[in-house]
Amino acid sequence: MASGGAPTIKEVAKLADVSVGTVSKVLNGTGSISAVVRKRVEDAAQSLGYAPHPSARSLRSGDTKMLGLLVADLSNPFFLQLVEAIEQRASAKGYSVLLYNSNEEPLREKRNLQALAAQRVDGVFVIPTFDPWPGRVVAFSALPCPIVQLDRILEGFDAPSVAIDNRMAGRLAAQHFIDLGHRRIAALTGSTEYQIARHRVEGLRTTMAANGLSFDETLLVQKLHTIDDAAAATFDVMGRKNPPTAIFSGNNHLTLGLLKGLSELELSMPDDVSIAVIDELPWAGMLAGGITTVVQPCGALADAALASILGDIAGSKVGEPRTSGATILQPDLKVRRSTGPVGNR
Amino acid sequence: MASGGAPTIKEVAKLADVSVGTVSKVLNGTGSISAVVRKRVEDAAQSLGYAPHPSARSLRSGDTKMLGLLVADLSNPFFLQLVEAIEQRASAKGYSVLLYNSNEEPLREKRNLQALAAQRVDGVFVIPTFDPWPGRVVAFSALPCPIVQLDRILEGFDAPSVAIDNRMAGRLAAQHFIDLGHRRIAALTGSTEYQIARHRVEGLRTTMAANGLSFDETLLVQKLHTIDDAAAATFDVMGRKNPPTAIFSGNNHLTLGLLKGLSELELSMPDDVSIAVIDELPWAGMLAGGITTVVQPCGALADAALASILGDIAGSKVGEPRTSGATILQPDLKVRRSTGPVGNR
DNA sequence: CTGAAAGCGCTAACAG
DNA sequence: CTGTTAGCGCTTTCAG
Numbered sequence: 001m002a003s004g005g006a007p008t009i010k011e012v013a014k015l016a017d018v019s020v021g022t023v024s025k026v027l028n029g030t031g032s033i034s035a036v037v038r039k040r041v042e043d044a045a046q047s048l049g050y051a052p053h054p055s056a057r058s059l060r061s062g063d064t065k066m067l068g069l070l071v072a073d074l075s076n077p078f079f080l081q082l083v084e085a086i087e088q089r090a091s092a093k094g095y096s097v098l099l100y101n102s103n104e105e106p107l108r109e110k111r112n113l114q115a116l117a118a119q120r121v122d123g124v125f126v127i128p129t130f131d132p133w134p135g136r137v138v139a140f141s142a143l144p145c146p147i148v149q150l151d152r153i154l155e156g157f158d159a160p161s162v163a164i165d166n167r168m169a170g171r172l173a174a175q176h177f178i179d180l181g182h183r184r185i186a187a188l189t190g191s192t193e194y195q196i197a198r199h200r201v202e203g204l205r206t207t208m209a210a211n212g213l214s215f216d217e218t219l220l221v222q223k224l225h226t227i228d229d230a231a232a233a234t235f236d237v238m239g240r241k242n243p244p245t246a247i248f249s250g251n252n253h254l255t256l257g258l259l260k261g262l263s264e265l266e267l268s269m270p271d272d273v274s275i276a277v278i279d280e281l282p283w284a285g286m287l288a289g290g291i292t293t294v295v296q297p298c299g300a301l302a303d304a305a306l307a308s309i310l311g312d313i314a315g316s317k318v319g320e321p322r323t324s325g326a327t328i329l330q331p332d333l334k335v336r337r338s339t340g341p342v343g344n345r
Numbered sequence: 346m347a348s349g350g351a352p353t354i355k356e357v358a359k360l361a362d363v364s365v366g367t368v369s370k371v372l373n374g375t376g377s378i379s380a381v382v383r384k385r386v387e388d389a390a391q392s393l394g395y396a397p398h399p400s401a402r403s404l405r406s407g408d409t410k411m412l413g414l415l416v417a418d419l420s421n422p423f424f425l426q427l428v429e430a431i432e433q434r435a436s437a438k439g440y441s442v443l444l445y446n447s448n449e450e451p452l453r454e455k456r457n458l459q460a461l462a463a464q465r466v467d468g469v470f471v472i473p474t475f476d477p478w479p480g481r482v483v484a485f486s487a488l489p490c491p492i493v494q495l496d497r498i499l500e501g502f503d504a505p506s507v508a509i510d511n512r513m514a515g516r517l518a519a520q521h522f523i524d525l526g527h528r529r530i531a532a533l534t535g536s537t538e539y540q541i542a543r544h545r546v547e548g549l550r551t552t553m554a555a556n557g558l559s560f561d562e563t564l565l566v567q568k569l570h571t572i573d574d575a576a577a578a579t580f581d582v583m584g585r586k587n588p589p590t591a592i593f594s595g596n597n598h599l600t601l602g603l604l605k606g607l608s609e610l611e612l613s614m615p616d617d618v619s620i621a622v623i624d625e626l627p628w629a630g631m632l633a634g635g636i637t638t639v640v641q642p643c644g645a646l647a648d649a650a651l652a653s654i655l656g657d658i659a660g661s662k663v664g665e666p667r668t669s670g671a672t673i674l675q676p677d678l679k680v681r682r683s684t685g686p687v688g689n690r
Numbered sequence: 691c692t693g694a695a696a697g698c699g700c701t702a703a704c705a706g
Numbered sequence: 707c708t709g710t711t712a713g714c715g716c717t718t719t720c721a722g
Contacts, residue, residue: 052463055399055400055403055404055465059400059404069444074425074429074432081420084419091445097444097445098442098443099428099443099444100436119399256630260631263632283626285605286601286608287608
């Protein structure tokens, strides 16, 4: 065995009896090369199993063909779907994905960002953690590459973003409930200090109002965080003398608590109460009939995010300013058997 | 603004009024440097926000500080937990993780492997897809870096592996059932052409035998793949004149089908039937009482896998042969309320 | 159309 | 102890 490591462009050149420059041109399709030489080079590269050394390529060309993916919480099924969709599309475009999970820990997000910044990736997708850390927006802004925010949009961070119309998400659920005759609707939601939760609740409210209904504010349970929070809230509202006939859950996490609460109360859907939630729980199909869900178009979100990054990458070459538009896609209501007409009680 | 790009070692050298070699030594802790110079260099690097260019570093040193993670199916909650555990540990050791999802598609695994091979990562974790593709073992063996197989072990692929004792997993479940008085035990399992499923069933069988019981082979439903397969199998066995009092599910996927089947049959656990399954479903807590589960020690698996890779990386420097031992860890039975004593029917 | 050579940023040998 | 220098493998002018 002659050489220990992987074949270099030099060896290809020697085998094809041309210069390294020529090999590079052939393999990159730059410059003009005669057919015979092209063939010789391609054969030589093929027979040696040559692949260009990424570090050497990057060092010259300045790009890395890698994209960073900074996820607030991998165990959130919705974020995971986003990760899957992005990985697939990035791969198809010839990019590799560097994955960082923040696990909803601000400190971890900070460290991940530092690691990412040192990596010289060509672009970054970020789903920010819920809780901020000091200097976060500044740190994100200082990234020397295109960045796109997904789902959660940071206040004051002027970078492109891709998310759904969260007001519409609330509206779809509310209208569905109303169409089924529900009037007493409860809502479980996170802290409305954050845009997402606020918009979702706004959607509920405006749709109720548009139908001439007023939202019973005592049935709006906010600032819920943990699964147990949501379960407790479920206990609370369903235990009142005049309980709601329908419950809305504002995210994946709270839905788990809602289901847990209902299960412990031995209430069944939709007979005892109708529920509609935001974000698909992939395994909810095991519940007979499934759960009526406002689903986000993960594929389209990933497409838009990747387009934003790649457009920015191309744009940066001609010195264009970083685009910072907000892409807003529409969610979709999937009606399943957790919701039914009111009044069988 | 003077320079457009990120600061280089040269600029640090100029600012600190030393040579680039000295800067390199200070920053890498190699060679011996006087305290004053060290301080000057560190300050200069600090104030410029200098971070070494990874491509340049890699080109010289030959390593990339990146690890590849080739996952059969990201949407499998168990694999996802493994990914989370590995990412966390790799990050802590200063490695970045390149993620590739095969989505159980052999072709995608093949393409991912090619991409990975071209990336010159320092090591690879692989959870192979269930179905093979022509030349798979050869392709994996040709990787020019340490590799470790996780969970699924490829027949004929002589590389280090980390997995649990799958026979023990079957034994734990069987013994638990038997202790509760169950005698008619059904099992849902994948194709026993694969080691994992085979070992799990073996564990069931030997434990039954050790307790003087014989396994009713008509209650062993093999070659199940989809969720609907498992649901149909559940319908089948529970619909017999003499149905089982307990059901075992061999993996995450089949558990979903089992739950779906039971839900549609309106059978409840553990009153109508006890169930015990392999692999945690993170969201199963919403089912009142949870599901009795044989859990795999994800953290320990990740630790072992990383140690194997890093050990191999260190080893390869002194020219040691690639270690190819199989690390086998023990699973753990978490008893919850889906199992109960037999005979309340 | 093809070859020669510079140099991306860094590390490691070798001089001093 | 510190500086100088030769490349790592590749792309890209610039000559021919």
